[in-house]
Amino acid sequence: MCGICGYIGKNNGVGKVVEGLKILEYRGYDSCGIAYIENNKLKLVKTIEGVDELYNLTCDKSSNFVIGHTRWATHGGVSEKNAHPHISSSKKLAMVHNGIIENYRELKDKLDANYYSETDSEVFLNLIDSKSGDLLTKVIDASKEVKGTFAIIILSEDGEIVLGKRESPLYLSNVGDELYIASDILALSGENFYTLKDDEFARIKNFEISFYNKNKEKIHKKQEKIKKNEAFLENFYKTHMENEIFETKNVLLKTLKEYENEAIFSKIKLPKNLKSISLIACGTAYHASLMGAEYFKEVGIDARAYLASEFRYGRELLNKNTLYIFVSQSGETADTIAAAKLVKSHKLNTLALTNTPNSLLNRICKNVLPTFAGREIAVASTKAYSCQVWSLYLFSLYLAGKKLPSERANSNFPFINFDEKFIKEIASYKKVFFIGRDLDYITAMEASLKLKEITYINCFAIASGELKHGTLALIDKDAVVIAICTQEKIKTKLLSNLEEIKARGGKVIVVSQFDDFKDFSCVKLSKFDELFMPIVSVIPMQFLALKICELFGYNPDKPRNLAKSVTVE
Numbered sequence: 001m002c003g004i005c006g007y008i009g010k011n012n013g014v015g016k017v018v019e020g021l022k023i024l025e026y027r028g029y030d031s032c033g034i035a036y037i038e039n040n041k042l043k044l045v046k047t048i049e050g051v052d053e054l055y056n057l058t059c060d061k062s063s064n065f066v067i068g069h070t071r072w073a074t075h076g077g078v079s080e081k082n083a084h085p086h087i088s089s090s091k092k093l094a095m096v097h098n099g100i101i102e103n104y105r106e107l108k109d110k111l112d113a114n115y116y117s118e119t120d121s122e123v124f125l126n127l128i129d130s131k132s133g134d135l136l137t138k139v140i141d142a143s144k145e146v147k148g149t150f151a152i153i154i155l156s157e158d159g160e161i162v163l164g165k166r167e168s169p170l171y172l173s174n175v176g177d178e179l180y181i182a183s184d185i186l187a188l189s190g191e192n193f194y195t196l197k198d199d200e201f202a203r204i205k206n207f208e209i210s211f212y213n214k215n216k217e218k219i220h221k222k223q224e225k226i227k228k229n230e231a232f233l234e235n236f237y238k239t240h241m242e243n244e245i246f247e248t249k250n251v252l253l254k255t256l257k258e259y260e261n262e263a264i265f266s267k268i269k270l271p272k273n274l275k276s277i278s279l280i281a282c283g284t285a286y287h288a289s290l291m292g293a294e295y296f297k298e299v300g301i302d303a304r305a306y307l308a309s310e311f312r313y314g315r316e317l318l319n320k321n322t323l324y325i326f327v328s329q330s331g332e333t334a335d336t337i338a339a340a341k342l343v344k345s346h347k348l349n350t351l352a353l354t355n356t357p358n359s360l361l362n363r364i365c366k367n368v369l370p371t372f373a374g375r376e377i378a379v380a381s382t383k384a385y386s387c388q389v390w391s392l393y394l395f396s397l398y399l400a401g402k403k404l405p406s407e408r409a410n411s412n413f414p415f416i417n418f419d420e421k422f423i424k425e426i427a428s429y430k431k432v433f434f435i436g437r438d439l440d441y442i443t444a445m446e447a448s449l450k451l452k453e454i455t456y457i458n459c460f461a462i463a464s465g466e467l468k469h470g471t472l473a474l475i476d477k478d479a480v481v482i483a484i485c486t487q488e489k490i491k492t493k494l495l496s497n498l499e500e501i502k503a504r505g506g507k508v509i510v511v512s513q514f515d516d517f518k519d520f521s522c523v524k525l526s527k528f529d530e531l532f533m534p535i536v537s538v539i540p541m542q543f544l545a546l547k548i549c550e551l552f553g554y555n556p557d558k559p560r561n562l563a564k565s566v567t568v569e
């Protein structure tokens, strides 16, 4: 999703900001641009052709004051005019904005301004410009009238900069006489950084930085250390997604090592009388949460997973004996954050299970349990999912007072390379279904999400037992059913389901470690403890999606309409 970068310093900041935007590319975007000062005038360069093109368009430019943005369209289509930065009606201010201004229509009606885009951001900018006083006063006064979320940088033509935030992250770092601003710590330079809290602002004037609260009072801020979460392998494979799938084994081992002496678990403050666990997340992290809930139940703790976007508006009875775990790779997902804030407002016990050390979710929750998947760049989550499942499994063992495994993840992982024929065959079907029971049903959901998000094939997952309650009507010669079976107790039942599919002309492919499916095409898995099998079986499913994506000629790292960090609700 949208990304912000800024530079103020004695050197040329154009290349530095474009480089920062390049780092933010992984979050997903559809247009980008920069604003800079040249001869006391604000200049804009924008493109819908990507950050590399922005580099070509700006490599001969130079400025000490530069702000940049990668946009993920919400209000108004993908176009240069809707790309940020925007320029105010008076042409004196430029702005980049992450977030959404909910009352932009109402504000627009009140303002007398010219508009060059269809965005809500431009309305916020003109509201700022309409206020009187110095730039800081204008920004703070305008922010009181907007409803919604924002992280903004305002650059005035005389080189003054004001930034502020509400619910959307924004960070600054100071390296010698250079100041860097970014919405993601990864795009900051230096070792230390400042964070803005909600409704806090910063002013940069004459290369000096000062911080303010919403009452315009000066506040003091301490710097924090940037914690690194490095990936393990250099980019060895063709795409980030492939690289990251291959990193799975390393990151599981790293996680095990970090959890080994249990110190990381013993720091977690559990409810005094722990009776149940609620896991709350979105997308792939929700699937990991479903798996986690099964692991907790396995050791006798009542547990349930919720979609964050539903949890907020549902009727859940919050309870002081419940531990609320928020699972998120990025730690920035708006729905998950909103749910965490809701639980926190009831003073209940929260835990962030995230892969991003300095994330917003970590700051909101009382406890943090890190996953050690390293930086995940591909939009489709792979190694981070396996790590979330693994972390929840290890945490369940800890809660049950059981010993953590030592070498389990050390054996061979089934990095199955489907042969080209098999990929082509599956890709030729009009309908793709994933089925499974119990833990395998959860893997089926994740497999289906991976396939649809990078190949655009219309597919879905269904619990094997539910097929006969409606979906069997869709099974014919145009359908392929991928059945996952890693749990001994469901083998026989699955065999009957498969016969029903075969009888209706559907193609069946079984993904299993068992030898019982000789009558069907089979993807053979290595054999591990059954509770560990969901991590083993998801890997060939991730590969399947990747290989079909490549066969179709799409870029798996940048699927359409999706972003790595979903910072809008």
Ligand code: F6R
Pocket: 282, 283, 284, 285, 286, 327, 328, 329, 330, 331, 332, 333, 336, 379, 380, 381, 382, 449, 450, 453, 564, 565, 566
């Ligand atoms: C799918 C995918 C998304 C994310 C979801 C939550 O591959 O990546 O479904 O899992 O947007 O993101 P995080 O884990 O960052 O909260």
